[in-house]
Amino acid sequence: MAFRQIQLMPIRALIIDDSSVMRKIVERSLRQAGIDLAPVLEAGNGAEALVVLQENQVDLILCDVNMPVMDGLEFIKQLPGVPNAKDVPVVMITTEGSESHVVQALSSGARGYIRKPFTPEQVREHVVPVLAGKS
Amino acid sequence: MNSHTQVLAANSSHENWIPLLEMAVREVFELMLGCQLTAPAEGAETTPEFTAMVGLAGQLCGLLSIRCNGKAAALMTSKMLGVDLDKVGPEVSDALGEVCNMAAGNFKNKIAGLAEGCMLSPPTVVTGSDYTLHSLSDSPAIEVRLLFEGMLIVITLQINS
Numbered sequence: 001m002a003f004r005q006i007q008l009m010p011i012r013a014l015i016i017d018d019s020s021v022m023r024k025i026v027e028r029s030l031r032q033a034g035i036d037l038a039p040v041l042e043a044g045n046g047a048e049a050l051v052v053l054q055e056n057q058v059d060l061i062l063c064d065v066n067m068p069v070m071d072g073l074e075f076i077k078q079l080p081g082v083p084n085a086k087d088v089p090v091v092m093i094t095t096e097g098s099e100s101h102v103v104q105a106l107s108s109g110a111r112g113y114i115r116k117p118f119t120p121e122q123v124r125e126h127v128v129p130v131l132a133g134k135s
Numbered sequence: 136m137n138s139h140t141q142v143l144a145a146n147s148s149h150e151n152w153i154p155l156l157e158m159a160v161r162e163v164f165e166l167m168l169g170c171q172l173t174a175p176a177e178g179a180e181t182t183p184e185f186t187a188m189v190g191l192a193g194q195l196c197g198l199l200s201i202r203c204n205g206k207a208a209a210l211m212t213s214k215m216l217g218v219d220l221d222k223v224g225p226e227v228s229d230a231l232g233e234v235c236n237m238a239a240g241n242f243k244n245k246i247a248g249l250a251e252g253c254m255l256s257p258p259t260v261v262t263g264s265d266y267t268l269h270s271l272s273d274s275p276a277i278e279v280r281l282l283f284e285g286m287l288i289v290i291t292l293q294i295n296s
């Protein structure tokens with residue numbers, strides 16, 4: 001498979017969600033989807049994530065939409081201001097499944113959108129093309 | 136669908152929501168916990184030691200709640216995190232809140248117009264059973280009762296408008 005051929009190094013992922021349980025579920029789903037992960041970074045909201053990104057290089061960001069302090073859409077808008085993260089692909093993961101939410105997220109710069117509840121297969125479908133630069 | 140459901144003074148359009156609410160909850164448990172919910176015996180009851188609530192506002196105003204006992208809440212957490220039951224700690228409230236949040240989101244996404252026009256509050260979880268929930272109005276409600284690993288969970292949608 002093309003993805004396995006190009007994934008030479010473990011993926012450095014940042015998972016942003018105000019629920020620690022959901023962060024663990026997303027990490028487990030990524031692993032179950034066959035994605036080789038380096039130790040995963042976590043943040044409880046967009047503002048925390050921006051701080052994490054100041055000091056860490058990542059390959060992939062998975063981000064909830066509705067969060068306190070700074071929500072996912074505002075986080076995406078501010079991401080270009082972080083020099084070592086401005087080109088990192090962001091995949092949104094949220095319960096908000098309407099078309100307008102999807103359009104808003106994608107037009108804000110998200111590269112993918114996963115609706116909760118989800119399966120590892122759905123995570124794979126949305127994340128692998130992003131990592132392969134096809135989305 | 137074969138759960139015991141109840142319409143509490145809800146109108147006919149609300150009654151039509153019962154199978155959608157049940158489907159929404161079943162999907163959350165199947166996809167995120169990897170288990171099938173089953174229908175309870177008639178008259179089954181539980182002591183609601185955990186109550187998770189998510190508010191809905193916009194075209195539908197109301198409150199979705201999920202009530203279950205402590206063992207069910209702990210087992211849900213165990214399945215969500217993929218850890219042994221004896222390793223489950225204080226994240227039980229977080230897990231049950233997320234189940235309720237996903238059930239509410241999945242439910243509104245199944246009703247035309249609500250995905251766009253209805254917003255969800257962050258989940259709130261109450262622990263303990265000695266409480267009374269008071270609604271601002273004499274609002275109707277729909278209720279779905281299902282068994283999770285043999286334990287009753289009660290899902291109620293209180294409808295304010």
